[in-house]
Amino acid sequence: MRSHADDTRLRALLVAADEAALTEAYDRHAPSAYALAARITGDPCCAEDAVQEAFVELWRHPERFDPAAGSLRTWLCMLARRRAIDLLRRQSVQRTHLTRLAGQAPTEPTVEDDVLGAAQAKAVRECVRELPQLYRDAIALAYYYGLSYRQVAIELGVPEGTAKSRLRAGLRLLADRMEAAGYSLSGQ
Structure with a gap:
């Protein structure tokens, strides 16, 4: 139950725009979110971007996290996963679009x-x-x-x-x- 209480406390502090709470959440949960994003993207830079976007989302909209629905770690990992998939899709679309503009068939x-x-x-x-x-x-x-x-x-x-x-x-x-x-x- 300690985790639920910590998540509830962190959420309240984040809603109050407490930067130390963001740092604490990052220190505690960024490694897990990064590991997941890195497995999805296979690219350290993309994984970093996905994690950064997840924590920006947490900072901008902490009220979207509901401790009763699950842990902060799970929620941040879910956000990082979504962002990582979005980044991969965006890269794929950009590659396809650029090759079409160049009049070439898409290549790997x-x-x-x-x-x-x-x-x-x-x-x-x-x-x-x-x-x-x-x-x-x-x-x-x-x-x-x-x-x-x-x-x-x-x-x-x-x-x-x-x-x-x-x-x-x-x-x-x-x-x-x-x-x-x-x-x-x-x-x-």
Whole structure:
């Protein structure tokens, strides 16, 4: 029963926006969520992203966790599992779409493709993390969580035009930083 009591206590603290409770939940449950996500994706970077998204969900909406329905560990693992599967689907759709645009038949990625893709994804994540928060938040909501301009505006509490402006400016700044890091964005 100690686990249920701890989960109930953590939920109450998270609802009250207690950052120490998030740290405690992360320290306690991230290794399990990561192990599951890594088994699903087979990619450490994707697994990290899935776990990060699960904990962002916990932080943003702690009230969605119900200790009476199950443990926090189980709930976070379920979120990480869903995010890992979503990431795999997104990668598959992107690969198929890109090969169609190039006029080629879809091919299986090589190890080199996977390594290059992982390196580029890591560089993008690092450049996004370095953006000013107002751009970083807008980009994360739109591109990592798939929200529309209107949904981004609602989440940020700003007018829709402001959300669009932040996204455009943030993407421009991101492109500049990516090019400065040596990544060509011209498609060559």
